[in-house]
Amino acid sequence: MDTSDSGTEQQHRAPAPAEPPRKGWRRWAMDTRPLRRPAYRRLWSSTIVTAVGSQLTAVAVPKQIYDITGSSAWVGYASLAGLLPLVVFALWGGAIADAVDRRTLLLITNSGIAVTSLLFWVQAVTGLESVGVLMVLLAAQQAFFGLNSPARSASVARLVPAGELAAANALGSTVTQTGLVAGPLLAGALIPVVGLPELYLLDAVALCVTVWAVYRLPALPPLAGSAARRAGLREIAAGFRYIARHKVLLLSFLADVVAMVLGMPRALFPQLAAETYASYGEGLALGLLFAAIPVGAVAGGLFSGTFSRARRHGLMVIGAVVVWGVAITGFGLSTSLWLAVAFLVLAGVADMVSMVFRGAILLSAATDEMRGRMQGVFTVVVAGGPRLADVLHGTAGSAAGPQAAVAGGGLLVVAVMLTLAAAVPALRRHRV
Structure with missing residues (x-):
């Protein structure tokens, strides 16, 4: 596939100024070139606020459900209640993002998420204590998120030049990964001080900041020459046909499926903490295991200058997935908690590299009129893969033991990814 932009699309991209190579420590630090562009800076700044704020609600909802029911099963049911609308509306939202002004869609959906957060606060402060209401609000919130995410991700390619897509994704x-670490810690510190209702209110206020930042973005309508289209099942199906025809896109999705479904062992963390690493203290071990991958991802992002300028994006994805598989295998074979955490941190770094370049491939190898739908599928894959992995690893861990299941999954990741790369050369040959 010719991944060059059309002349029309190039006119809508910010120019990439020539710059001298970075020297000294700056070669290794995070590549911040996209932040020089005011529009992208506004979008990114809003992400800083919501990355932490959204985690306050993500902690508060299961905590409130458990407080009402005393049952972890209901917490699991609530997670499933949010998954279906996320999947459906992410796919539909991708089609909508290709048919309308993406800035307008972001304004509507961010406002919708803010309203649901405000309704979470209302039900909590009034003492309603209804699991049904909580699950309905959670489903609505995830539906708005599904509509929002494809438009947000697809907009990046209109705000920065092609050579900075990897840096922007990093x-x-x-x-986002920092929010996964800092948000729950902040929620845990605030709950005893201010209570659950105020967590919802803080998230709603943070989302108001996001709405203001999005309001200040330039208009992002479909590019001139794009055919007017609807956003129905036919358009969603056209997105899947587009993926099937373009092997580099198909393999970028398969790479994430391979890594997450076969190699994400989080369902086995509680068992490993209770059995393999019990001598270190079950609580300490469990906390370290859950935190290690996000910490590694943040570290990878902070030092993204080491890889963000690479042009062989396909090879970077293949290498990152292989390193992820090797790291997960090492984690599965580790009997020392600290060695296990080190392998998980390495896996987190590899996951960050994979995310950066898979995202860049989706933005650079797809035309603008298809980017929303590509990001919709991307959202579904990212959300669904780890949940499938929970089922697969939980079953395998019960049958063969947690360490064998983890190590076996890691080896499968390496074998399947290398087989795909050898059988279909499109991904390893892809470059910006």
Whole structure:
């Protein structure tokens, strides 16, 4: 596939100024070139606020459900209640993002998420204590997120030049991963001080900041020459046909499926903490295991200058997935908690590299009129893969033991990824 932009699309991209190579420590630090562009800077700044704020609600909802029911099963049911609308509306939202002004869609959906957060606060402060209401609000919130995410991701390619897409993805992914670490810690510190209702209110206020930042973005309508289209099942199906025809896109999705479904062992963390690493203290071990991958991802983002300028994006994805598989295998074979955490941190770094370049491939190898739908599928894959992995690893861990299941999954990641790369050369040959 010719991945060059059309003349029309190039006119809508910010120019890439020539710059001297970075020297000294700056070669290794995060590549911040995209932040020189005011529009991208506004979008990224809003992500900083919501990355932490959204985690306050993500902690508060299961905590409130458990407080009401005393049952972890209901917490699991709530997670499933949010998954279906996320999948459906992410696919539909991708089609909508290709048919309308993406800035307008972001304004509507961010406002919708803010309203649901405000309704979470209302039900909590009034003492309603209804699991049904909580699950309905969670489903609505995830539906708005599904509509929002494809438009947000697809907009990046209109705000920065092609050569800075990897750096822009690294900046966004680093903020998101930092939120996964800082948000729950902040929620845990605030709950005893201010209570659950105020967590919802803080998230709603943070989302107001996001709406203001999005309001200040330039208009992002479909490019001139794009055919007017609807956003229905036919357009969603056209997106899947587009993926099937373009092997580099198909393999970028398969790479994430391979890594996450076969190699994400989080369902086995509680068992490993209770059995393999019990001598270190079960609570300490569990906390370290859950935190290690996000910490590694943040570290990878902070030092993204080491890889963000690479042009062989396909090879970077293949290498990152292989390193992820090797690291997960090492984790599965480790009997020392600290060695296990080190392998998980390495896996987190590899996951960041993979995220950066898979995202860049989706933005550079797809035309603008298809980017929304590509990001919709990307959202579904990212959300669904780890949940499938929970089922697969949980079953395998019960049958063969947790360490064998983890190590076996890591080896499968390496074998399947190398087989795909050898059988279909499109991904390893892809470059910006």
